[in-house]
Amino acid sequence: MAKQPIPYKIYLSEEEIPKKWYNLNAAMKIKHAPFLNPATLQPCGADDLKPVFCDDCVSQELNMTDLYIDIPEEIRDFYKMYRPSPLVRAYCLEKALGTPAEIYYKFEGNNTSGSHKLNSAAAQAYYAKKQGLKSVTTETGAGQWGTALSMATAYFGLDLTVYMVKVSSEQKPYRKEVMRTYGAAVIPSPSDTTEAGRKILKEFPGTGGSLGCAISEAVEKAVTSDSCRYVLGSVLDHVLLHQSVIGLESKAALDKYGVEPDVIIGCVGGGSNYGGLIAPFMGDKIAGKNNIEFIGVEPASCPSLTRGKFVYDFCDSAKITPLAKMYTLGCGFMPAANHAGGLRYHGMSPVVSELYHEGLMRAVAVKQTKVFEAAEYFARTEGILPAPESSHAIRVAIDEALKCKETGEKKRILFGLTGTGYFDMAAYKQYNDGTMTDYIPTDEDLEKGFASIPDIPQNK
C-alpha cells in the first residue's frame, strides 16, 4: 500500500484532543523522592499542600499510580479554542539544511499567551472554580505564565492577582497590558499589599524585586484567604501532567503516519514543557517499547542539569516552599541577565531530574548567541519567529540534523516549539546589532550558589 504523504502540518480533529492526561509518575519504576516540609523535613502530604494549592491539583501531585487521569469536559472545551496544536513537518528547514533527517516540531505558540503554559493554566483555573474558590494568585517574571493564567481565569470567571517582578513590569509594560486586558490585577512586586512585600520594601526601599519575593507575596495572599489558592506554572508534577497533552497529541499525529521519532528534543527550564512532550514516549521507553534518545537543552548560563547537584533544595529563592529533590544550582544562584527568561530557574522538575539521574535522558547546555543564530535561521526558513526558550531546542535539533548530513542517517527528530518571540524583540535586537554576549558561570560562581543549598540530613 502506498504510504500517505505527510503534510506540512498534521492537525488532529477536535475529537482527537486527549480525553486523559498521561501520568509519567505512574510509568516510572523508580519514583522521584517526595517533597519535604521544610519545618519537619517529613514528606509533604495532602494536608501540607491543600492550604496553598487546589484540592484536585494536590491529588494529582501525589498520584504515583494511575497512568491515565481524566481530563474534565470543561477543560477539553477550553482546549478546543486553540488545540489540537499543529505537529509540523519542517520540510523547509530540512531542505535549507540539506539533511537526510526528518524534522518534526510540535508548535504550542498558536494562542494569545504565546506558549504551552495555557495547557496547565486552563486546568488549574478550572479546578479552582470547581472547588468554589473566588480567586487565584501567582507570580510572573517574563510574563507568559501570567498571560496564560489571565486568559484562563477570564474564561472560568475567577479573579486573578498577578505579582509581577517590579523590574519586569517596568521593562515589559505590554505584557502587563495583555494581562490587564484579560481582567487580571497586576501588582508590581514587592508591594505594600502583603507582609512579605512590606518587609522587603522596608529593608530595600528601591529594589526592583525578584521572582522569589513575588512568589512569597502570591503564596501569602493565597494562604491568608479561604477562597483563594496559589497556582504555579512549572516544576510540579501536576503541571507536567497537564502538559502531557503535548506529548499525547504529538504521538497520535505521528502514529497516523507510522512515524516513530529517534530523538526527542526540548528546552528545559522548570521542566513542564519537556516533561509533557516526552511523557508517553518516555513511558514506553521505560516499558521497553522503544529506544528513543531524549535530549533536554538548557542555557549554558543556567546549567542546572549539566553542572548542578542532585539534592534537596527549596523551589524558590525566598526559601518558603517545600524542599524538592532535584538538580539545582542552589536556590541562591543568581543567573546572569540571559534572555530566555523561562530557562533562568535554579532547579528542575523532580520528574525530569529523576529521569536524568537514571540516564533515561541526556542534557546539553548551549550558548545564547548560538541559540539566536538558530532562532533567526529557523524564522527565515520556517516562517515562525520562535521564543528564545524554544530556540534552545531548535539549536540542538539543527545540530542533530547536521550530524545526519555528515553520516547520512535518516533520523526522525521531534522537538518542542513551545512559544513565539513577539515579546522578546529586545533580545533579537541585541543579536541583530551584534551586541549579544555569552555568559558561562565559573566554578566559583557555581560554588556560591551551592552554598545556599540547605544543610539537612537528607543531603549528606
Place this chain on the structure above:
Amino acid sequence: MAKQPIPYKIYLSEEEIPKKWYNLNAAMKIKHAPFLNPATLQPCGADDLKPVFCDDCVSQELNMTDLYIDIPEEIRDFYKMYRPSPLVRAYCLEKALGTPAEIYYKFEGNNTSGSHKLNSAAAQAYYAKKQGLKSVTTETGAGQWGTALSMATAYFGLDLTVYMVKVSSEQKPYRKEVMRTYGAAVIPSPSDTTEAGRKILKEFPGTGGSLGCAISEAVEKAVTSDSCRYVLGSVLDHVLLHQSVIGLESKAALDKYGVEPDVIIGCVGGGSNYGGLIAPFMGDKIAGKNNIEFIGVEPASCPSLTRGKFVYDFCDSAKITPLAKMYTLGCGFMPAANHAGGLRYHGMSPVVSELYHEGLMRAVAVKQTKVFEAAEYFARTEGILPAPESSHAIRVAIDEALKCKETGEKKRILFGLTGTGYFDMAAYKQYNDGTMTDYIPTDEDLEKGFASIPDIPQNK
C-alpha cells in the same frame, strides 16, 4: 441524515488550499474606472505600470476577464507554512452574548506577521523572483505589511528595503527588529538614500516623516533600478486578487457544513482584506445566486466610505501615484492619531468603492472606544487578542448578533479576523487606563481634505 456537528475550528487540508485565486473584477458587471496616468490623464496601461510593479502583478492588475487565475505551485508551498487558516465557529462568544445567531470568523492572524498581509506578500515576492529581480522595496507605517514582506523575501531569496515612517520606527522599535530578523534593511524615512528623502530633509530638517514620503522614497528606489520593483500591500486589484484565498477557504469550509452566511462583515482600510474575504460570495451575489448582506466597517475618525467623495484621487499624499476612482477623503486628509494604523488611509480600493457605489455592500463607521470594548470582550471570551483593525469587524458582528437576540433571528454571521494585537498594546493600555478618546472629524475638517482632491475634468 444527521447533520455533522460543526467543530470550534474548521481546518481544511493542505490539498484544499485554493489552486486558483478568484478575480472579482471578472465577476463585476460594471467594472471600476481605470487608473489614470496623472501626467496625461489617460488610462494606465501595462507600460505605465511595469517600471514600478512586477510584470505578472501588472497583468493581474489589468485583468478584467478571467474569473479564476492560477496560483503557482511555489506560492501554494509557501501558503502551506501557515494556511489553510482556521474558520472558527465562535461558540464561546455566542454563548456569552446569549444570541441565537451563529457567528463564524476567518482567523488570518496565525502567522508571524500577525495578519492577512502575508497572502499577497508571498505572491508579490514570488513574481519578483520569477522575473529575475534582485530586490524589492516598500514602505510601512504600522509595520504589519513590512513584516509580512520581509518573511516572504527571506523565503524567496530577495533583498528587501523597507522605508519605515521615521516616527513609527522610533515608536515601534520591535516591529523593526522583526523585519531585521528576517533580513530586511529598514530605513527610517525620510532618509538621505533618495532624492525625495534628501529634499524633504532639507526642507523639514526635524520631520518624523509620513507615509506619503516613505512611498516616494520606495518608488524612487524601484524605478531607478532595473533589478528592483516596488510592492504595495493593499488598495490595488492584484492585492485583492491574492487575498481572495481568504474568501475561497472560508466558502469551502462553510460549504462542508452546508452553511451559507447571511451577513459578511470586515474592516476596510485600503480594502484588501475585505475585498479578499467577500470575493467569491460577492461574485455569486452579482450572479443572483445569493442574497448576502455585506458590511464594511471603518473608523469614525477616517470615514472614507461613509463620508468621502467618489472621485479620482491620488493613492498617496505625495501625489506621485496614478489616480484612482475611489471613495476618498482627499489625499491631503490627515486622520487623527487613531490606533488602527491599517485603517488610517484616506482612500479605498477601487473595487470596494465600486461595489459600495452600486449598493452591493453597505458601510458602517464606528467609534474607537466602542471598538476596544468589543476587542476586550472578544479576547476574554474567544481567547484571541485581536488587532485594533480587526476589532472594527468584531464590534459590528457583536452588534448584529445582539440585534438577533432582540428579534430572535438565527442569522449566520461571518466576519474577518485579520490579525492579532500583540504590537498594539499601547492602544490597549490607553483603553485599560480609561484615557482613550474618540475623534470624529467635523465637516470643516473634511472640507480641508476634499480641497486636496485633484481638479481634473474627470472629477467635474
